[in-house]
Amino acid sequence: MPELPEVETMCRGLHPLVGGTITRVEFLRSPCRPIGVRPDRRAVRQRMAGRRLVAVERVGKRVVLVLDGDDRLVIEPRMTGLLLLADPPSAEHLRLELEFSLTQGRTEQLRKLWYWDRRGLGQIAWWSAEAWQSSQTRSRIGPDALLITLDELRHKLQNSRRAIKVALLDQHAVAGIGNLYASEMLFVAGIHPARRCDALNRSQWSALYDAMRHVLSEAIEYEGSTLSDGTYRNALSHAGRYQNHHRVYARAGEPCPRCDGGTVTRIVQAQRSTFFCPGCQRRK
């Protein structure tokens, strides 16, 4: 489930490690199927060891550990991946352990960073500086949802025949939006999730753009959403709080928080749940 706000929160939580040197890299043997590591575990372990962490960045829903020399370790948590400095929820789903050495004055401190993933759909990939550079210029992934301009968003999607909800999930168009926040931002914008992109007018694109920025930044302030399965946690293993502020997601049957008489409704689009209010998100 981690989408842009959760991944942003994870990244911010890793800030204490910046400047530290990686002293140990351990891919943990677990009864679970190993997650994908590219090029492979041994190569990644060799390349990581002794490197300094220069920055932690986010690209869409991916966490990028920038190392000295500009090489990068890119972590995609997908559904259940977490990056933790403390208290993993279970030992058996730990996948990767990194040990960092941090110097503060004369004292040296060791800290661990774990990648934990219950379902194991996550991916970890090593990018050399050169490979990263060329992939950036070829730009396989779309502009980040918090960096894209209104014009870019409109030009990317306005000719698409897809439903707007489905198009918002396309990471090649705009990166960072997932199933939960797509429903939330369409509700705030007052747009029916099944409206075709090519049927939206200029003021609706503008409303959607504003709603996208509003919902995502609000969710970051609350440190993301921890759903009923309780999986998502920040780096210190604390739950997010934005689930208490969801307007429609997973609220089917509840009264609309905006209009009189509307009921939040669940539909399925592209095999995913969508939540909206038929009363104030009109088809036309």
Added chain:
DNA sequence: CATATGTCCTGAGAGC
């Protein structure tokens, strides 16, 4: 090219 569908994965919860 654009769009739609299938696939992977684990554990919670429903229903019998």
Added chain:
DNA sequence: TGCTCTCAGGACATAT
């Protein structure tokens, strides 16, 4: 109580 089944949705592979 204990079993089987369905569902949750990240990204990508494959099909149309």
